Amino acid sequence: MARKIGSSSDITGPRIRAAAMQLFARHGFAAVSMRQIAADVGVQAGALYLYTADKQALLFDLMQDHMTNLLAAVDTLPLQPTATAQLDQFARFHIGYHLDRPEAVFIAYMELRNLSPDNFATIESLRRRYEDHLQTILTQGADTGAFTVPDTKMATLALIAMLTGVTNWYREGGRLARADVQTLYADMALRAVGGRL
Template sequence: MRQIAAQVGVQVGALYNYTPDKQGLLLDIMNRHLNELFEAWQAEPKPDDPIGQLEAFSRFHVRFHVTRPDTMFIAQMELRNLTPENFEAVEGLRRRYEGALEAILQEGQEGGLFRITDVRLATMAVLALLTGVANWYREGGRLPLEEVERIHWEMVRSAVGAGAS
């Protein structure tokens, strides 16, 4: 809490006007991030076919996370610091979003569009690939965001055994 206070330029005691403790702060950050993520995905236009949906999901996920690297990092790396009850709450939100991708992959597998051995494992692998971008991408870097999205989509497409776009 001292580090947070120093970063935002307030006394440690002032933070407790907004959150009771570090646990509450972590839970609030994670809940907000995951709710915003899911709501933004729900609002995103989606094609009717699984391949188009997977492309939309891939591009959306990259775009969403590169604009929020700090909250993405906390939502991914601080899970170990949650109480069991708070972990369960956050995990429920994560599963809701993961379920959206899993449903796309399941539909594509059932329709013969994707060659996936294990849909749940593929879901987690795709999310790991797409989420990692936020750790290294910087605006103004070697590649523009649109190109990073395109390349990641091609990697996802290939990973699930979908035909060339």
């Protein structure tokens, strides 16, 4: 099928991905059809297959992009001298990064169950790489006596769940400014592992 007049891969492709992200986040992956995505973009349903193999591939691409971009961003953080400073930085980064991408975060966590086994394994591997950043900080802090962490893996998962949870309730213009939330949560993260600023 020919592309719609005026469309191009560098315009229509991103529009398809943006529409899919909004629809998946609003209605859930299983409830959204390729026809709905096409209608949102303004193309015929068959045209979507010029840009993606199927709905599963579209979901996987959205999740993979989210995780690879997250990993690239965390890798750019400046090195901090202590585990305490590193955890403070990580908590602030995690909240700030995820608050800017609530739809991507929702999909990355809530739609894992809809990935094929191979796609699930790929995304889980990327998630583990991100978790390793935090676990390394906690291990270093425990080794130096800065933190009290009986199980660094469990603490890693608990802290990430706590920090990510901000996206469920935070709204710009609410009672607390973003910077205030980052400060409060960074402090809670430190206290949770027996550390303090």
